[in-house]
Amino acid sequence: MAKNFSTRQENYSQWYNDIVIKADLAENSAVRGCMVIKPYGYAIWEKMQSALDKMFKDTGHSNAYFPIFIPKSFFSKEASHVKGFAKECAVVTHYRLKNSDDGKGIIVDEDAKLEEELIVRPTSETIIWDTYKNWIQSYRDLPILVNQWANVVRWEMRTRLFLRTTEFLWQEGHTAHATKDEAIAETKQMLNIYADFAENWMALPVLKGTKSPNERFAGAIETYCIEALMQDGKALQSGTSHFLGQNFAKAFDVKFLSKENKLEYVWASSWGVSTRLMGALIMAHSDDNGLVLPPKLAPIQVVIVPIYKKEEQLAQISEKANQIKKALQKKGISVKYDDRDTFKPGWKFSEYEFKGVPVRLVIGPRDLENETVEIARRDTLEKEVLKITDIENKVEHLLEQIQKNLFQKAYSFREDNTYKVDSWNEFKEIIDKKGGFLLSHWDGTEETEEKIKEETKATIRTIPLDNNPEEGKCIYTGKPSKQRVVFAKAY
RNA sequence: CGGGGUAUAGCGUAGUCCGGUUAGCGCGCCUGCUUUGGGAGCAGGAGGUCGCAGGUUCGAAUCCUGCUACCCCGACCA
Secondary structure, three states: OOOOOOOOOOOHHHHHHHHHHHOOOEEEOOOOOOEEEOHHHHHHHHHHHHHHHHHHHHOOOEEOOOOOEEEHHHHOOOHHHHHHHHHHOOEEEEOOEEEOOOOOOEEEOHHHEEEEEEEEOOOOHHHHHHHHHHHOOEHHHOOEEEEEEEEEEOOOOOOEOOOEOOEEEEEEEEEEEOOHHHHHHHHHHHHHHHHHHHHHOOOOOOEEEEOOHHHOOOOOOEEEEEEEEOOOOOEEEEEEEEEEEOHHHHHOOOEEEOOOOOEEEOEEEEEEEEOHHHHHHHHHHOEOOEOOOOHHHOOOOEEEEEOOOOHHHHHHHHHHHHHHHHHHHHOOOOEEEOOOOOOOHHHHHHHHHHOOOOEEEEEOHHHHHHOEEEEEEOOOOOEEEEEOOOHHHHHHHHHHHHHHHHHHHHHHHHHHOEEEOOOHHHHHHHHHHOOOEEEEEOOOOHHHHHHHHHHHOOEEEEEEOOOOOOOEEOOOOOOEEOOEEEEEOEO
């Protein structure tokens, strides 16, 4: 099944597509730009969701749900917001179909035109702030810490499975605060949660920082982001957290009475990660043998494959395998015992390898005799034969090791592909030939960023938060600069 | 949305230029037997409105027109 797929070197984007399709993560649907997330892919997303959801709840947030449709008039209330999203909105204009006059099909009933068109949400700030207006009167009503898990639609020109689809799944947090400082603290807290999730669950090292004005969210005062480096040397924005100031409060007239009995506008944040994280996960760790998953997000952490000649042998092996399965499950490890007789062991090995299952246990007649089991790890493809005693602790330990190793590998890759660059020629050379993160000085102007983008396709991915101030000269204009920023080509 | 390419069985493809038997092959699928420590072997079998809609023709996978989807490159973007 998973034979004949591309390698990263041959064709990186084909390699990515092959993994998504052949590892059964997702496929294209009958609707242009929209994907079907298949059970195996969705299981990974569910693991991401539950880990993130717990982190949100642990920091005081609650889930709620707002409509998928937004009245057009709401949408246009915040000027830069509408400007940023107008070009990619799906619009509902009618609410009824009818049979066509020639009886051959079904058409839109022109009599059923909506008084006011509805926008399919590309994000929910407007409908949520219109709602918050009714929820907030006094400082006692604040803060509001709400998240929603939802689908959104952005009508993109070019789509790629998980990385950019017309409809995608995400979570969007929308918070309301009495003070500016509190809203900024919330924005930063959520950024840290995203970074924590990326590094500890996805085994994906990320840079934390802010966006340049060019790349800022439409309607935000400041956009914070986490940026990760993919194996082809391109950057992937993996999560954003926005400090919205009072922009939406002013647009929707959301005020509260402070302790001092003064009427003030509410301060806001919003933050989100999407199914794009699936793309990041795939591109961060996978190899030319297929998907590689960090144990903490793998739907199946351990697969057990029996090898046998006769039915009675299978019965003996199954007994042993089920014992191991139970012992592992007791430790909270997800195990699949694949005793299907319709596939041969070699076929199963390749299958689970391609699907990125972190650990494979093999039990055959030899193992029954010797009280052993063969254990193979997906990240390094190493195999060894272990005594079956205490196997659950050995497996648990190995899963932890794999999780660490994947992070370490991704981290070294990023280190090896991050360059301090001070000459424009070198900058162009590295961006063109190698890719990666380039740390260079920037004069802080939009014009310079635009020019660099035109000439090299590289953009400022982030202005790192943990930056050491350093006097220098802009890589492009030579004007004075106080810190380095991160340039890269981006997804 | 602009440029280029592709569309034939579940998947990959031959045939298309130059119209003419029953549209061929590999993988997969089904049945049976032999197999099982890295994608098994043999035998038999099923599966096709040739992307969709028109047109030209005695005759269209093949020629013409329109549409749709997908891939690559740009612009846009999480």
